[in-house]
Amino acid sequence: MLKRLNNFEGIKGPVVVVVMDGVGVTPNLVGNAVANAHTPTLKRLMQTYPNITLKAHGTAVGMPSDEDMGNSEVGHNALGSGQVFEQGAALVNQAIASGKLFAQPTWRKIVDNVRDKGSTLHFLGLFSDGNVHSHVNHLMAMIKRAKEEGVGRVRVHILLDGRDVPETSALDYVNPFEAFLAELRGPGFDVAIASGGGRMNITMDRYEANWSMVEKGWRIHVLGEGRQFASAAEAIETLRAETKAIDQDLPPFVIAKDGKPLGPVNHGDSVVFFNFRGDRAIEISRAFEDKAFDKFDRVRHPNVVYAGMLEYDGDLHIPSNFLVPPPDIQHTMGEYFCAEGLTQLAISETQKYGHVTYFWNGNRSGKFSDTLEDYVEIPSDIIPFEQRPWMKAAEITDEMIRRLETGKYRFARCNYANGDMVGHTGNYDAALIAVATVDLQLTRLLKVVDRLGGVALITADHGNADEMYEISKKTKKPDQNPDGSYKAKTAHTLNPVPFILYDNQTKGRLDLTRGNDYGLSNVAATVANLLGFEAPEMWDRSTLDIKG
Numbered sequence: 337m338l339k340r341l342n343n344f345e346g347i348k349g350p351v352v353v354v355v356m357d358g359v360g361v362t363p364n365l366v367g368n369a370v371a372n373a374h375t376p377t378l379k380r381l382m383q384t385y386p387n388i389t390l391k392a393h394g395t396a397v398g399m400p401s402d403e404d405m406g407n408s409e410v411g412h413n414a415l416g417s418g419q420v421f422e423q424g425a426a427l428v429n430q431a432i433a434s435g436k437l438f439a440q441p442t443w444r445k446i447v448d449n450v451r452d453k454g455s456t457l458h459f460l461g462l463f464s465d466g467n468v469h470s471h472v473n474h475l476m477a478m479i480k481r482a483k484e485e486g487v488g489r490v491r492v493h494i495l496l497d498g499r500d501v502p503e504t505s506a507l508d509y510v511n512p513f514e515a516f517l518a519e520l521r522g523p524g525f526d527v528a529i530a531s532g533g534g535r536m537n538i539t540m541d542r543y544e545a546n547w548s549m550v551e552k553g554w555r556i557h558v559l560g561e562g563r564q565f566a567s568a569a570e571a572i573e574t575l576r577a578e579t580k581a582i583d584q585d586l587p588p589f590v591i592a593k594d595g596k597p598l599g600p601v602n603h604g605d606s607v608v609f610f611n612f613r614g615d616r617a618i619e620i621s622r623a624f625e626d627k628a629f630d631k632f633d634r635v636r637h638p639n640v641v642y643a644g645m646l647e648y649d650g651d652l653h654i655p656s657n658f659l660v661p662p663p664d665i666q667h668t669m670g671e672y673f674c675a676e677g678l679t680q681l682a683i684s685e686t687q688k689y690g691h692v693t694y695f696w697n698g699n700r701s702g703k704f705s706d707t708l709e710d711y712v713e714i715p716s717d718i719i720p721f722e723q724r725p726w727m728k729a730a731e732i733t734d735e736m737i738r739r740l741e742t743g744k745y746r747f748a749r750c751n752y753a754n755g756d757m758v759g760h761t762g763n764y765d766a767a768l769i770a771v772a773t774v775d776l777q778l779t780r781l782l783k784v785v786d787r788l789g790g791v792a793l794i795t796a797d798h799g800n801a802d803e804m805y806e807i808s809k810k811t812k813k814p815d816q817n818p819d820g821s822y823k824a825k826t827a828h829t830l831n832p833v834p835f836i837l838y839d840n841q842t843k844g845r846l847d848l849t850r851g852n853d854y855g856l857s858n859v860a861a862t863v864a865n866l867l868g869f870e871a872p873e874m875w876d877r878s879t880l881d882i883k884g
């Protein structure tokens with residue numbers, strides 16, 4: 337149970353946390369779609385209400401180093417749990433460095449299965465060093481080890497990134513990787529890339545937004561059906577020239593010799609999905625594992641030993657085998673608030689629905705209480721978001737207002753996806769509209785918060801739209817093409833995020849403590865205080881300064 341604060345009884349109306357996904361803060365104005373968008377409300381809030389910035393990247397959110405940008409998973413984990421846990425990227429690094437990964441039973445099962453049968457070991461996953469969903473170093477360490485342990489045949493299925501790394505960087509990973517494979521290849525060790533495609537085109541759908549992506553991936557990786565090329569580099573170059581698509585959107589391809597695909601997945605094979613992050617790994621894992629699978633026709637469902645890098649869903653236990661135990665995220669906000677009997681609302685559109693539920697609750701898809709908690713999903717569009725930068729922000733606000741007005745909720749959280757999903761397209765003009773859209777929704781929502789006697793905390797999970805051009809490592813300024821145009825940037829940023837206390841209830845009694853190095857993990861305790869409670873001791877401290 338939570339203790340009551342003795343100097344503050346709590347806000348009477350609802351406490352609302354607004355996550356503006358991908359909206360970071362930087363003084364640099366070139367390519368900054370947050371600063372340059374039409375945002376009268378955000379600007380007014382920054383001038384009139386207590387506000388600070390929060391750290392949202394690197395070790396402050398459990399990433400291995402401060403060179404690592406933040407992302408939705410680690411950001412929402414920190415927001416929802418009030419704590420910082422070492423995250424998948426760091427845990428896998430350690431498990432490989434210590435050799436633990438190779439000593440535990442799942443790796444043994446994977447390797448013994450193919451060694452005994454002379455069958456194929458497949459690796460499938462996001463092929464980059466983005467460190468958001470995966471890292472190519474983990475893949476390389478496992479391939480090397482497989483060879484050392486006597487595995488005879490390895491096939492690699494690569495999902496091209498261009499979303500957590502520069503938008504046309506696929507060959508920067510493919511070329512050195514091919515050289516690495518050529519070194520390992522030899523009598524008794526047959527290794528090759530077998531299939532691939534852009535990560536936003538195949539396989540890595542999330543939250544069941546578009547199962548047809550997973551079906552396309554299944555056909556390429558498992559059935560070996562699709563357009564054939566002699567090598568991954570040839571596929572990438574050809575498909576780029578034909579479609580002008582950036583890496584994340586490139587069409588799928590199969591590597592083949594004499595018309596025969598190099599690596600379909602067959603009965604008796606082993607498959608490792610080497611992403612450590614779960615949201616975009618769950619659907620393909622279900623396609624491999626579910627007996628009564630009905631999302632698409634698998635045509636063939638090979639009986640394989642399948643393992644994920646981590647356990648992706650701690651409630652549903654997806655997948656059943658995994659190589660590294662996930663962070664043990666306990667004592668989250670939902671758990672404490674339900675124990676206290678507080679009513680809660682979580683709402684977003686499909687693309688971010690799991691962020692305010694599953695990630696918020698420490699990568700668990702279930703609820704803590706069916707009666708106290710309502711989780712609401714507004715279906716997302718499935719067309720490119722630069723064509724609909726407003727996304728479902730208005731519909732989220734409509735539904736949130738409707739629900740808040742029922743008076744049911746003590747605490748509500750929502751995520752506006754626009755800054756992030758449009759930021760990832762690299763389209764600056766669309767990102768300006770995305771950020772302006774969120775601003776407009778804030779205007780609507782905050783009026784209702786006032787009317788209900790509530791307060792709001794307005795923040796983000798990491799930056800994205802705040803830097804729509806690549807920054808040159810040398811000059812630290814936006815990077816230019818030879819023709820003077822800027823290089824589009826699709827990835828998140830390392831910038832901090834805004835944190836605004838919107839309070840028209842306490843007549844200035846509440847403020848935010850300045851001068852501290854606060855991060856996303858300080859938000860949960862702040863919410864608890866606003867509700868009139870002391871935060872549990874394992875949460876990072878509150879940002880709130882309660883006067884009198």
Ligand SMILES: O=C(O)[C@H](O)COP(=O)(O)O
Pocket residue numbers: 357406407408409468469499500616756760
């Ligand atoms: O999965 C994605 O879309 C990107 O890799 C990261 O974006 P997110 O962390 O904001 O979801």
Ligand SMILES: [Mn+2]
Pocket residue numbers: 357358407408409411756797798
């Ligand atoms: Mn995000």
Ligand SMILES: [Mn+2]
Pocket residue numbers: 358408756757760800828
């Ligand atoms: Mn993102």
